[in-house]
Amino acid sequence: MRFVDEYRDADKAQVLAAQIAGLCEPGRHYKFMEVCGGHTHTIYKHGLEDYLPENITLVHGPGCPVCVIPMGRVDDAIHIASQPDVIMTSFGDMMRVPGGNGSFLDANAAGADIRMVYSPLDALKIARDNPSKRVVFMAIGFETTAPSTAMTVLRAAAEGMENFSIFCNHVTIIPAVKAILDSPDLRLDGFIGPGHVSTVIGCRPYDFIASQYGKPLVVAGFEPLDILQSIYMILLQLKEGRCEIENQYARVVPWDGNHKALQVISETMELRPYFEWRGLGVISHSALRVRESYATFDAERLFALPGVRVADPKACQCGEVLKGVLKPWECKVFGTACTPETPIGTCMVSSEGACAAYYNFGRFTRTRVEQAVKGAIS
């Protein structure tokens, strides 16, 4: 398949793997964080770690939109969905995320009407088709998905819709990365930068990571060769004593971002003073809310929300996993009390969550799996 196969070429991967091994200093250990959950998914899905030498560790970052939603917000959403004549709409990933009182799927079984959509525009269509219902879209995601939510609000305003609103949970990537850099327990050698977020915000917002924290960052695409190449680029910077922001994903990411997308976000949304992140705690100026001028489309203003902060289950170590302090299998409940079937923490829910990806694709010791595959397929 064009535009896919060329980025999954095993021969090219062999060449890159040899170059990566050649750049590693003997005896040095390298820790790189892939910020974005999409990268985590690619790494596990394609078995990319097989190409990396032992002394490179990939740490899975906080860039999974579902994983960072705190339990209290899920409860708030279910509260909205339980009001009379409400249809809640949500991306599929959210459906199984546990709140303090069950998930969307549980709420549906109990009588709520929560529907899966593929785009906020689908939610708008549901609102048009059901004029007697109040339709709410559960808006989640980083700067990647915020523009489509913003465009939907603008469309709803242009059409004069009176029964459509969004429950805004959009978050921004930079404060989360900064929180991780300020975290004392973590020593990283560089970042694989998020690709989709960067199509919107561009590469300039990362400058401080190189200039103030002295860490290289390479914005990477989502095919396995993209990730291998960006690891090579980070290692090359380290080898040459450089510390810069580079763009491996230039075929998609413009250096200055997407002005139109940023403009629709700022037209409809503004920064919240603070927002709670699952596992990372409260981070100031890290999330978006609907602007006053679009108040009629803001579910937070239309519905009285309990807004109760729900503490994460004690046993859950999603925070440590999101910060990359723990590998998924090092969490106390990983694979025992917390499985994709009965997730305790959000990292186990989305296929982009580090724990679910690790559980589904890599929970066996790599060498044992590699040996079995090599033995059977020569």
Added chain:
Amino acid sequence: MSTREQQVLDRIDRARRSRARVKDELITMAHGAGGKATHTLIEAIFLEAFRNPLLEPLDDQAVFAVTAPRLAFTTDSYVVSPLFFPGGDIGDLAVNGTVNDLAMSGARPLYLSAAFILEEGFPVADLTRITRSMARAAATAGVQIVTGDTKVVERGKADGCYINTAGVGALEHPFTLGAAQARPGDAVLVSGPIGDHGTTIMLARGELGIESDVVSDTAPLGGLVATLLAAADGVRCLRDATRGGVATILNEVARASDVAIVIDETAIPVRPEVRGAAEILGIDPLYVACEGRMVVVVDGAQADTALTALRSHPLGDQAAIIGRIAVDPPGLVLLRTEFGGTRIVDVLIGDPLPRIC
């Protein structure tokens, strides 16, 4: 009795003996009440489509003799939405699905039952269309629909039309096929490109705004199985890769036989349309349902014989050897990815939920 009265009585008598015809356009509660409307529906729609000597008496059961030393017996319910989709409809599916469940034991499918649960207001024309495609599928598969049932439920209590079929088949060979029979060294094959049916249904629901030429692979596999078993006596296990796809079947075999299964992503046949849709939706074709494909586990020494036999049949012309049974790690399915890495292929939790970014 006046001549006039006699004429009227004669007309009624003629009407009683004439061929039944459903005049209603929509199914009503009366069609399930057991009275005249039910009988008209049975005679005009079901008997008309499925007519055979065992069904014709319309008794409460079909009575038949069997000579096979063993019988295979199975049942399945069909609730697909939409009812009509590119490449088939709920009718083909209800026949082929049950025929295939019989065929996977190596049995020759003989007879089916068909029970319908209809929603009040369901178009009679749609029911006619469904029964005609069931009749066509039964003829193709060489089975007869010999008994049945109809229920009608109030509007809103069902989604148009649900069908249950049960079936019996004759086991005329001595093999014991099953998920627990795989042994290290065996080969794993699929009979054709995977994921066609599930992809067709996802796209036919029209929620995704993706257009494609992909059609369902629904087909009866009895003939393909007979061809395979005639050529290779080392077949251990046959499974049709329906819900959960090939990945789920392989996991069941790995667990039941306590072996590892190692498959090669580059060897698995997937149509470009299916692969494209799966890429866009963020799902893995290994988990997408097929309705006319089977997974074959066969003695490693007979892998090529089995492949040749499958490919000699029109329903298996794109069959492929996709992997091997190994010893370690028991109970797991491993994949060598096209990228050259390795990973585990686990059972799926819940529906495949598309990723958002």
